[in-house]
Amino acid sequence: MSKPHVVIEWNDTETDAKGWLVVHNFVKGYTGGGTRMHPSVTKEEVIRLAETMAYKYVACESDTTGGCKAGIAYDYKAPDAYDVLRRFLIAMMPYIDTGVSLGADLGTNYEDILNIFNEFGIDIPLTPSMKNDLSVLKGIKQFDDLLETRVDGIPLNDVVTGYGVAFSADEAWKFKNGKDEAKVVIQGFGSVGASCALKLYELGYQVVGISDANLLVTCDEGLDVRKLFNHKNEHGEMNQHYFEPHYTVMSNTEWLDVDCDILIPCALEDVINQSNANIVKASLIVEAANIPISTEGDEIIQKRGIDVVNDYIVNIGATRFSEAVIFGLIDSNPKAVVDDIEKLCRKNTHHLFTEAKRQNRYQKDVAHEIFKPEISDLLEFSKPYEYLT
Numbered sequence: 361m362s363k364p365h366v367v368i369e370w371n372d373t374e375t376d377a378k379g380w381l382v383v384h385n386f387v388k389g390y391t392g393g394g395t396r397m398h399p400s401v402t403k404e405e406v407i408r409l410a411e412t413m414a415y416k417y418v419a420c421e422s423d424t425t426g427g428c429k430a431g432i433a434y435d436y437k438a439p440d441a442y443d444v445l446r447r448f449l450i451a452m453m454p455y456i457d458t459g460v461s462l463g464a465d466l467g468t469n470y471e472d473i474l475n476i477f478n479e480f481g482i483d484i485p486l487t488p489s490m491k492n493d494l495s496v497l498k499g500i501k502q503f504d505d506l507l508e509t510r511v512d513g514i515p516l517n518d519v520v521t522g523y524g525v526a527f528s529a530d531e532a533w534k535f536k537n538g539k540d541e542a543k544v545v546i547q548g549f550g551s552v553g554a555s556c557a558l559k560l561y562e563l564g565y566q567v568v569g570i571s572d573a574n575l576l577v578t579c580d581e582g583l584d585v586r587k588l589f590n591h592k593n594e595h596g597e598m599n600q601h602y603f604e605p606h607y608t609v610m611s612n613t614e615w616l617d618v619d620c621d622i623l624i625p626c627a628l629e630d631v632i633n634q635s636n637a638n639i640v641k642a643s644l645i646v647e648a649a650n651i652p653i654s655t656e657g658d659e660i661i662q663k664r665g666i667d668v669v670n671d672y673i674v675n676i677g678a679t680r681f682s683e684a685v686i687f688g689l690i691d692s693n694p695k696a697v698v699d700d701i702e703k704l705c706r707k708n709t710h711h712l713f714t715e716a717k718r719q720n721r722y723q724k725d726v727a728h729e730i731f732k733p734e735i736s737d738l739l740e741f742s743k744p745y746e747y748l749t
C-alpha cells in the first residue's frame with residue numbers, strides 16, 4: 361500500500377463523533393470519493409478506501425480525478441446523524457470548495473450531502489479552473505437533470521452502481537463458463553445490493569440469499585427480488601411482512617453458510633477474513649462493497665482458487681456516471697449512462713480475467729498492476745500563493 365497524500369482528522373464539538381478526510385492523490389488538482397458513516401469507521405479504513413478510489417478512477421478511464429474518501433465514526437441511524445454529517449462537511453469545506461469532490465457512501469445519502477453543499481453555494485465541488493469551464497458547468501447541469509430521472513422505475517443514481525456490479529458478475533461467470541441460473545448470495549440490500557440483486561434476477565440468476573443489518577433471508581428456489589426491493593426501507597432493510605411462507609429467516613452472521621455459486625458482499629469491509637474465508641462456498645466472489653476481503657482473507661481465497669473481481673472494477677457505476685456526464689464523455693440520457701456502465705464493467709472484467717488466466721495469477725494481484733494510479737499532483741489554488749514560490 362502506498363502512503364496517502366493528505367489525512368485530516370476531525371473531532372465533533374457536540375458529540376463523540378470523529379471523522380477523517382483522506383486524499384490518496386490529486387489529478388489536475390481534483391479528487392473524488394464518498395463519505396461513509398458507521399460506528400466502526402477508523403482512520404486506517406478511510407486510508408485504504410481512499411487508495412481504492414484512486415484505482416477506481418483509473419478503472420473509470422478518468423484523466424481528471426484522483427481518489428479520496430471521508431469517514432465518520434458515528435451511528436448513521438442516530439437522530440442527529442444529519443447534523444453530525446453537516447458539521448463534518450463544514451469543517452472540510454475549504455478542501456471541498458477547492459477540488460475535493462465528496463459524494464455519498466455507506467450510511468449517508470447523496471441528497472443530504474448536496475443539501476449541505478447547497479447551503480454553501482456549492483453544487484458539485486470543483487477546482488478553481490473547472491468553475492470557469494463552461495463545458496464542465498454544462499455537464500453539471502446535465503448531471504443534475506439526470507439525477508431526477510428513473511430507470512426501471514428506480515432513480516438513476518440508485519441503479520448505476522448495483523447494475524454495474526451485476527454486469528461484472530455476469531461477465532465473470534460467463535468467462536468461467538458457469539452454468540445457467542447460477543445461485544447468488546448477496547450481503548447488504550442498500551443502494552448497491554438491492555439494485556445488483558434486481559439486475560441479476562432479471563438476467564436469470566437465482567438470488568438464494570440476501571442479508572441486511574437485521575437478518576438473512578434464504579430460499580433455495582430463488583427469492584422474489586422485485587417484491588423485496590419494492591418493500592425495503594430507506595436504510596436498505598427488508599420487510600419481513602412481505603416474505604413468502606417458504607422463505608427461511610436466519611441471523612445475518614450465517615450468510616456464508618448458504619450454498620451458492622456467486623457471493624457478492626455489498627455492505628461492510630473485511631467481512632471475508634481469516635476467521636471465515638475457509639467456509640466460502642462460491643467459486644466466484646464479486647466485491648461490490650469496498651475492501652470486503654481482508655488481507656488474510658485474501659490469502660486463503662487465493663489459495664483455495666476462488667475467482668475474484670475487485671471492488672474498484674465492479675463498483676464504478678456512480679463514479680463513472682458523474683465523470684462521464686460532467687466531463688462530456690457520453691450522451692446525457694439515462695439509457696446512455698447505463699449502456700456506458702455495462703460496456704465498461706464488462707470490458708474491465710473481461711480484460712482482467714483474460715490477463716489473470718494468461719499469467720496464471722490471482723485476479724487481484726493482476727488488477728493492481730493494470731489499474732495502478734500513476735499521477736499525484738497538488739490541490740489547485742485560485743491565486744498563486746507567494747510563500748509557495
Ligand SMILES: NC(=O)c1ccc[n+]([C@@H]2O[C@H](COP(=O)([O-])OP(=O)(O)OC[C@H]3O[C@@H](n4cnc5c(N)ncnc54)[C@H](O)[C@@H]3O)[C@@H](O)[C@H]2O)c1
Binds near residue numbers: 553571574
Ligand atoms: N452507493 C454507491 O454508489 C457505492 C459505490 C461504490 C461502492 N459502494 C460500496 O458498497 C457498499 C454498500 O454501499 P451502499 O451505498 O449500498 O450502502 P447503504 O447504506 O445504501 O446499504 C448498506 C446495506 O448494508 C446492510 N448492512 C449493514 N450491516 C450489515 C451486516 N452486518 N450484515 C448484512 N448487511 C448489513 C444495510 O442494512 C444495507 O442494506 C459500501 O462498501 C460502499 O462503500 C457504494
